[in-house]
Amino acid sequence: MTQEKWGQLRSKLLKAIGKNNYTTWIEPLEFQELQDGVATFSVPTNFMGNYVSQNFADLILYEMNTAGESVQRLAFRVAANSPVRPSNEHEGDSADVRKTPQSQPLSQQAEPAQDALESLQAAPLDARFTFDSFVVGKPNELAHAAARRVSEGGPVTFNPLVLYGGVGLGKTHLMHAIAWELKNKRPELNVLYLSAEQFMYRFVQALRERRMMDFKHLFRSVDVLMVDDVQFIAGKDSTQEEFFHTFNALVDQNKQIIISADRAPGEIKDLEERVKSRLQCGLVVDLHPTDYELRLGILQNKVQQYSSTYPDLTIADGVLEFLAHRISTNVRVLEGALTRLFAFASLVGREIDMELTQDCLADVLRASERKITVEEIQRKVSDYYNIRLSDIIGPKRLRSYARPRQVAMYLCKQLTSRSLPEIGRRFGGRDHTTVMHGVKRIEELKVTDGQIAEDVEMLRRALEA
Numbered sequence: 001m002t003q004e005k006w007g008q009l010r011s012k013l014l015k016a017i018g019k020n021n022y023t024t025w026i027e028p029l030e031f032q033e034l035q036d037g038v039a040t041f042s043v044p045t046n047f048m049g050n051y052v053s054q055n056f057a058d059l060i061l062y063e064m065n066t067a068g069e070s071v072q073r074l075a076f077r078v079a080a081n082s083p084v085r086p087s088n089e090h091e092g093d094s095a096d097v098r099k100t101p102q103s104q105p106l107s108q109q110a111e112p113a114q115d116a117l118e119s120l121q122a123a124p125l126d127a128r129f130t131f132d133s134f135v136v137g138k139p140n141e142l143a144h145a146a147a148r149r150v151s152e153g154g155p156v157t158f159n160p161l162v163l164y165g166g167v168g169l170g171k172t173h174l175m176h177a178i179a180w181e182l183k184n185k186r187p188e189l190n191v192l193y194l195s196a197e198q199f200m201y202r203f204v205q206a207l208r209e210r211r212m213m214d215f216k217h218l219f220r221s222v223d224v225l226m227v228d229d230v231q232f233i234a235g236k237d238s239t240q241e242e243f244f245h246t247f248n249a250l251v252d253q254n255k256q257i258i259i260s261a262d263r264a265p266g267e268i269k270d271l272e273e274r275v276k277s278r279l280q281c282g283l284v285v286d287l288h289p290t291d292y293e294l295r296l297g298i299l300q301n302k303v304q305q306y307s308s309t310y311p312d313l314t315i316a317d318g319v320l321e322f323l324a325h326r327i328s329t330n331v332r333v334l335e336g337a338l339t340r341l342f343a344f345a346s347l348v349g350r351e352i353d354m355e356l357t358q359d360c361l362a363d364v365l366r367a368s369e370r371k372i373t374v375e376e377i378q379r380k381v382s383d384y385y386n387i388r389l390s391d392i393i394g395p396k397r398l399r400s401y402a403r404p405r406q407v408a409m410y411l412c413k414q415l416t417s418r419s420l421p422e423i424g425r426r427f428g429g430r431d432h433t434t435v436m437h438g439v440k441r442i443e444e445l446k447v448t449d450g451q452i453a454e455d456v457e458m459l460r461r462a463l464e465a
């Protein structure tokens with residue numbers, strides 16, 4: 001991040017927290033560097049660093065990330081370069097921003113909590129995302145069954161329910177469907193659905209307006225709390241802490257919590273252990289990547305919905321099967337393709353046949369047959385394991401390099417059409433028997449080592465996305 005960018009961010013902070021706070025706390029901060037996700041500031045005193053970290057860190061992090069900077073943590077150093085140590089922290093954590101004040105004075109003009117709660121409930125639910133429009137197949141049947149159960153609003157049997165899976169596989173759809181169902185069946189329940197980003201934003205706002213008591217009260221008075229994309233709060237320490245307290249308070253009152261995430265809780269980097277373990281206490285279900293049958297079912301369902309909008313359009317045999325076969329990335333892309341096809345066909349007034357499909361969706365079809373390269377795999381794997389690309393290719397035999405290298409070789413074998421000798425050549429001129437050994441080793445480990453199985457799956461998804 002440049003000084004200039006920090007300058008722009010400062011003016012946003014000024015607007016957000018008002019002139020007095022700004023002059024006292026933000027103006028004296030001097031941005032030093034942004035490295036490995038940690039933004040370092042120099043501050044005149046320890047006290048000041050602590051105060052800013054406790055009261056404004058989430059806001060600063062939020063603004064930085066919104067401005068396109070990838071920042072997980074802030075660190076404050078007094079001018080002499082000694083790290084700020086929050087008084088109630090262990091030494092090892094000294095530069096981390098972790099603490100949230102446990103209580104904040106209530107603002108004199110604080111609205112009654114109930115009013116504010118109503119505005120919170122306005123988080124919009126998509127009218128299309130209901131159980132009726134959700135197509136069930138093998139990859140999502142367990143998630144669907146669990147969502148159905150929770151949506152009955154009966155006694156809480158598993159808490160929380162965690163739905164996780166890759167991009168566009170229906171997590172948000174299921175969450176909304178639960179909320180709609182609860183609103184219909186149990187209108188007396190206070191159901192709150194929001195994204196983890198909105199949770200953070202509310203939290204930051206409450207801190208800023210000194211209305212933490214309201215915030216706590218609001219979130220503790222819901223009957224069902226649904227938080228979408230919880231991975232968003234990873235690395236945002238104060239928000240995680242507040243989420244943790246909210247979570248515990250609701251579970252203690254036997255209130256239902258439903259969470260979604262893009263990966264299993266245990267796999268979310270920079271999510272605190274205690275949050276992970278709370279999330280793992282309930283029922284954790286995976287939405288698997290779609291299979292051909294599910295994709296076809298979703299397409300047929302969509303076509304049925306479209307038939308009222310486009311009563312004159314017809315689809316030739318084989319088109320839906322072709323799309324289900326060819327577009328396997330995610331449901332969002334599949335739906336988008338069909339929408340475009342209908343719009344196009346209605347414009348030109350033609351039947352949707354293979355020719356029109358190929359013409360209209362040339363780019364989508366090309367993208368879905370995109371070839372994955374060895375270099376891409378090497379790059380993704382090195383990013384994933386946080387090692388250098390040269391360590392994947394190079395000669396080092398340390399386990400911390402050798403295992404990722406074997407994972408990369410395995411993925412090259414699975415996802416590209418390269419032969420073993422070709423793969424070997426691209427891994428620093430290794431022999432094909434070395435590649436074969438690596439591939440075999442990962443095949444074995446996938447069965448015996450859950451971590452490796454998960455790593456390979458995540459990487460495969462990322463590469464195919």
Ligand SMILES: Nc1ncnc2c1ncn2[C@@H]1O[C@H](COP(=O)(O)OP(=O)(O)OP(=O)(O)O)[C@@H](O)[C@H]1O
Nearest residue numbers: 133134135166167168169170171172173298331332
């Ligand atoms: N089984 C399904 N039946 C019908 N529609 C589906 C199904 N799965 C996904 N969709 C549709 O695919 C689109 C993407 O789904 P959704 O937004 O729920 O994905 P997500 O898992 O929350 O993705 P992200 O990780 O991007 O938030 C939505 O329009 C949704 O209605």
